[in-house]
Amino acid sequence: MIRPFSFSDLDSLLQIEGQSFPKSPYDWTTFLNLHDLYPKTFLVYVDTNQNQTKEALWGYIIFTLDGHIISIAVHPQHRREGIGTRLLQRATKTPYLQKVWAEVRRSNQGAQAFYSQMGFQMTGWVKNYYGNEDALIFQWSPDPQEF
Numbered sequence: 001m002i003r004p005f006s007f008s009d010l011d012s013l014l015q016i017e018g019q020s021f022p023k024s025p026y027d028w029t030t031f032l033n034l035h036d037l038y039p040k041t042f043l044v045y046v047d048t049n050q051n052q053t054k055e056a057l058w059g060y061i062i063f064t065l066d067g068h069i070i071s072i073a074v075h076p077q078h079r080r081e082g083i084g085t086r087l088l089q090r091a092t093k094t095p096y097l098q099k100v101w102a103e104v105r106r107s108n109q110g111a112q113a114f115y116s117q118m119g120f121q122m123t124g125w126v127k128n129y130y131g132n133e134d135a136l137i138f139q140w141s142p143d144p145q146e147f
């Protein structure tokens with residue numbers, strides 16, 4: 001299930017963050033600030049047990065109202081299960097968005113493959129965006145017939 005982030009998610013989310021972005025993880029203040037800014041588009045993917053009494057958080061996405069993916073990550077043990085796709089579709093299926101885009105480290109070939117198979121195209125790059133590493137810009141636009 002995908003639902004909005006709540007404060008009780010923070011510990012699990014920080015663990016995924018540390019494992020997903022070891023070079024530059026966001027800290028808890030950054031996540032709280034992002035939640036202040038984007039409460040409706042800061043979403044988490046959770047699994048519930050059979051009695052629906054306990055939740056496990058396996059992924060999250062944060063995007064701006066104009067389609068900028070600020071961050072997306074899935075727990076390493078639950079990758080390649082379609083969770084990232086479901087989270088990213090929340091952005092690409094937002095009505096009336098003209099485009100959705102994300103920065104990706106040049107070395108992050110997994111994320112590049114992920115965005116490509118979602119129909120994103122590499123439209124440019126920003127030198128040393130991550131200090132000593134370039135960002136590639138991956139962008140998606142809806143089919144004009146959908147408007």
Ligand SMILES: CC(C)(COP(=O)(O)OP(=O)(O)OC[C@H]1O[C@@H](n2cnc3c(N)ncnc32)[C@H](O)[C@@H]1OP(=O)(O)O)[C@@H](O)C(=O)NCCC(=O)NCCS
Binds near residue numbers: 020072110
């Ligand atoms: C990128 C990320 C969010 C993808 O999440 P995910 O849940 O594993 O993605 P999905 O299972 O929906 O993948 C869908 C498809 O994308 C492609 N894909 C995803 N990860 C891939 C990888 N590491 N290598 C090659 N292709 C990949 C595959 O085509 C995959 O379909 P398949 O599993 O049937 O072959 C996840 O790998 C992650 O958290 N990475 C670390 C954080 C990160 O890099 N975030 C993006 C920063 S811009």
